[in-house]
Amino acid sequence: MIHDLVVIGGGAAGFYAAAILREQSPKARILILERGKEVLTKVKVSGGDAVM
Numbered sequence: 227m228i229h230d231l232v233v234i235g236g237g238a239a240g241f242y243a244a245a246i247l248r249e250q251s252p253k254a255r256i257l258i259l260e261r262g263k264e265v266l267t268k269v270k271v272s273g274g275d276a277v278m
């Protein structure tokens with residue numbers, strides 16, 4: 227499958243980049259690759275649950 231954006235790492239920066247592209251180009255095919263079992267772990271630690 228061909229993607230318009232492939233993000234290495236499911237952290238805040240990667241999700242933000244993906245969100246910006248999706249906002250500008252709703253049909254963009256985006257893949258986020260995360261090596262861990264969960265994404266956005268640091269955001270959760272820092273109190274980001276409200277946005278999840």
Ligand SMILES: Cc1cc2nc3c(=O)[nH]c(=O)nc-3n(C[C@H](O)[C@H](O)[C@H](O)COP(=O)(O)OP(=O)(O)OC[C@H]3O[C@@H](n4cnc5c(N)ncnc54)[C@H](O)[C@@H]3O)c2cc1C
Pocket residue numbers: 234235236237238239240259260261262264265266267268269271272273
């Ligand atoms: C305990 C703690 C509390 C914090 N509190 C705050 C706060 O209150 N306010 C604030 O503004 N900031 C806070 N921060 C900082 C903020 O969380 C980080 O600045 C932010 O998470 C950085 O985002 P990032 O996407 O650059 O990196 P990360 O969040 O580290 O994300 C990178 C991701 O990439 C993955 N990855 C790395 N290499 C690979 C690879 N080769 N293949 C696949 N995946 C890979 C990692 O597993 C990780 O999930 C806190 C950080 C910590 C640790």
